[in-house]
Amino acid sequence: MENNNNKENEKLKKKFKTKMPEQQPDKRMRNFNEVALGYNEEEAILEASRCLQCKKPKCIEGCPVEIDIKSFIGLIAKKDFKGALSKIREKNSLPAICGRVCPQEDQCEKMCILGIKNEPVAIGRLERFAADFEDSKDCAESDSVSSVKKERISENKSKVAVVGSGPAGLTCASELAKRGYKVTIFEALHKAGGVLVYGIPEFRLPKKILQKEIDYVKNLGIEIKLNSLVGNTYELDDLFGEGYKAIFIATGAGLPYFMGIPGENLNGVYSANEFLTRNNLMKSYLFPAYDTPIKRVKKIAVVGGGNVAMDSARTAKRLGAEHVYLIYRRSEKEMPARIEEVHHAKEEGIEFLLLSNPVAIIGSCNLVEKIRCIKMELGQPDSSGRCSPVPIKDSEFDIDVEAVVMAIGQGPNPLLLNKIPELKLTKKGNIEADSNTCKTSVKGIFAGGDITTGAATVILAMGAGKKAAFSIDDYLSNDLW
Numbered sequence: 001m002e003n004n005n006n007k008e009n010e011k012l013k014k015k016f017k018t019k020m021p022e023q024q025p026d027k028r029m030r031n032f033n034e035v036a037l038g039y040n041e042e043e044a045i046l047e048a049s050r051c052l053q054c055k056k057p058k059c060i061e062g063c064p065v066e067i068d069i070k071s072f073i074g075l076i077a078k079k080d081f082k083g084a085l086s087k088i089r090e091k092n093s094l095p096a097i098c099g100r101v102c103p104q105e106d107q108c109e110k111m112c113i114l115g116i117k118n119e120p121v122a123i124g125r126l127e128r129f130a131a132d133f134e135d136s137k138d139c140a141e142s143d144s145v146s147s148v149k150k151e152r153i154s155e156n157k158s159k160v161a162v163v164g165s166g167p168a169g170l171t172c173a174s175e176l177a178k179r180g181y182k183v184t185i186f187e188a189l190h191k192a193g194g195v196l197v198y199g200i201p202e203f204r205l206p207k208k209i210l211q212k213e214i215d216y217v218k219n220l221g222i223e224i225k226l227n228s229l230v231g232n233t234y235e236l237d238d239l240f241g242e243g244y245k246a247i248f249i250a251t252g253a254g255l256p257y258f259m260g261i262p263g264e265n266l267n268g269v270y271s272a273n274e275f276l277t278r279n280n281l282m283k284s285y286l287f288p289a290y291d292t293p294i295k296r297v298k299k300i301a302v303v304g305g306g307n308v309a310m311d312s313a314r315t316a317k318r319l320g321a322e323h324v325y326l327i328y329r330r331s332e333k334e335m336p337a338r339i340e341e342v343h344h345a346k347e348e349g350i351e352f353l354l355l356s357n358p359v360a361i362i363g364s365c366n367l368v369e370k371i372r373c374i375k376m377e378l379g380q381p382d383s384s385g386r387c388s389p390v391p392i393k394d395s396e397f398d399i400d401v402e403a404v405v406m407a408i409g410q411g412p413n414p415l416l417l418n419k420i421p422e423l424k425l426t427k428k429g430n431i432e433a434d435s436n437t438c439k440t441s442v443k444g445i446f447a448g449g450d451i452t453t454g455a456a457t458v459i460l461a462m463g464a465g466k467k468a469a470f471s472i473d474d475y476l477s478n479d480l481w
Contacts, residue, residue: 015118018047020125025347029317032202032285035344036100041079044129048077051121054113059123062111064463065098065171067091069108069123076126084130093174093220094167094213094462097196099128100205102459103338135212157181158245158476163230163416166194167458168449169250170217171465172472177220179473184244185222188229191281194252195450196458198281199273201311203318231416236445246444246472249431250465253410253450259303263361264406268295268368272308272407279315297402299323301371303358304407305335308455310342312405313350324350325399329357329376329389357389359396361404370398412451420445430454438468443481446472 021037022028028035039047057070067088075084088095104110104124112120157180162169165187173183191197192214196205218224228234230251239247256271258264275294278284284292300321302313305328316324326345328335331354335342346352355376362370375395378387412429424432424441431447433440438448448464450456474480 014050014114017119017122017125018043018050020122025344025349028203029314029348032318034206035203038132039125039129041081044076044081044126045079047122048073048126050114051077052114058111058113059108059121062108064107064459065092065466067108067127072130073121073123073126076130081130081133084126085134088127088130092462093171093217095127096131096209097167097205097213098459098462099124099126099131100209101200103457105339107459132209159184159243160472160476161186161239161244161247162250163247164188164194164250164252164449164451165192165214165224166196166250166252166449166461168252168451168461168465168468169194169248170214171462172248172250172448172469173222173465174217174220175466175469176472177217177222179469181473181476183222185224186228186230186234186239187224187226188251189281190226192224192226194250195254198277199308199311201276201280201315202285203314204311229415231419236416236420240444245476246446248438248465248468248472249416249440249445249447249451250449250461250468251413251416251451252461253412253430253455255411255413256406257409257411258406259358259408261358261360263363263368266361266363266368267366268297268363268403269361270295270403270405271410272302272304272312272405273410275312275405276308276315279319285315285319294319295403296320299325299399299401300403300405301325301327301358301399301401302405302407303327304409305330305337306407306409307337307341309405309407310337310345310350312407314345314348316403316405317348317350325353325371325401326350327353327356327358327371327373329355330386331355331378334378334386353399355389357391358404362398368401368403371401371404372396372398410455412454428454436467437471438464439471439475439481444475 023035051073053070059069072084072087102124108123109120114120159182160176162173162185165185169185173185176183193210196210256273278292278294282292283290284294296319300316302309313324313326356373357376358371359374360372375392376389377392379390380388382388422442426432431440431452433447433452438446440447446468448468449461
């Protein structure tokens with residue numbers, strides 16, 4: 001009988017992911033501490049033991065940076081945690097970030113064979129565990145991977161400029177540095193990290209974790225110049241004149257979109273970029289230590305259904321809002337946000353108003369008082385494969401709010417692009433670049449990440465950064481264009 005119970009327990013272990021500890025919703029909605037607390041050693045080994053160690057693992061096919069997932073999970077199962085991190089960093093310089101914010105459910109975990117009948121292996125959680133183990137008391141300072149020396153193959157290779165220190169820029173820079181190039185990153189803001197530092201809240205990606213990853217990249221011998229706005233402080237011609245032989249543009253998608261409805265100019269209407277930047281980069285959440293202006297209101301509406309909308313809504317709740325209305329024109333099924341983020345938002349009391357779309361923002365004395373919406377129904381699928389939302393006639397309704405955050409997407413900032421007239425752009429204003437080589441229409445200039453695709457995920461931007469590094473190496477080594 002006991003043997004049967006043991007077999008049943010083993011089956012259950014294989015069936016479900018090992019649960020990750022989290023802050024309870026009633027506590028976490030009042031602070032900006034990390035929600036997911038990470039695996040301990042026992043939990044990580046238990047989860048790693050679920051991996052089937054496939055001969056031909058499909059999970060790697062789902063990873064944009066091609067991490068050797070099978071091998072690093074196998075090392076965790078054997079308690080070789082430092083070895084697991086080293087294995088990850090062969091392909092990925094930002095594991096602590098990817099383990100927290102990548103949509104693994106749509107990428108590596110989606111390809112996991114175990115997921116056909118059971119839950120897939122928690123690849124992202126294990127990646128995070130390996131990265132975080134570096135800071136544990138069990139990992140000696142002398143063995144810390146973050147103390148890595150410069151890994152340059154040669155000190156005689158060309159200079160390369162990377163414009164932007166987001167995930168694409170950091171990845172491209174680190175891959176080039178490992179190949180011996182002298183890389184300088186030019187960052188417009190006063191902190192490195194791009195969207196990782198200004199866009200993602202502390203409760204999803206703590207700034208100390210981000211800084212540790214940036215320090216690792218810098219330890220590869222990369223220089224990061226802050227407060228350096230290319231297109232203003234520097235022109236691209238200046239960089240070529242200073243001896244940079246190639247330039248990678250990775251400035252992301254920082255230009256916010258608005259709906260063009262009445263009332264968007266009222267005081268209290270934010271783009272998600274501004275709202276999150278004030279909170280994350282300018283630390284308004286640490287008031288009064290940081291006296292960054294941001295509206296702290298009782299009722300607020302967030303428009304959108306992606307991860308940025310979830311981040312904005314959950315941030316507003318932590319800033320003291322009693323009612324946070326998330327307004328989305330489709331149903332929950334069509335939401336592009338991660339399932340985990342939707343789940344956490346619901347737990348924290350975010351009020352979902354689905355199949356609704358704003359038509360006006362109403363106020364007086366230049367202050368927001370209401371948002372007017374119209375009910376929607378789903379029609380035929382559009383080019384994205386999702387059903388198109390169709391307004392229902394005479395179904396308008398008002399919601400009392402004091403602030404509105406527009407989180408409906410963002411596009412490329414034209415400041416730099418307008419300075420390079422010979423650079424081909426897409427109809428949406430993004431840089432036109434080859435998807436495999438990241439080459440643009442201008443010799444020596446490469447581009448990748450959100451500046452070419454529009455707003456996407458961190459890991460896809462990192463994948464573009466790797467492709468760009470390989471292509472730049474090919475160009476500078478063999479003069480191939």
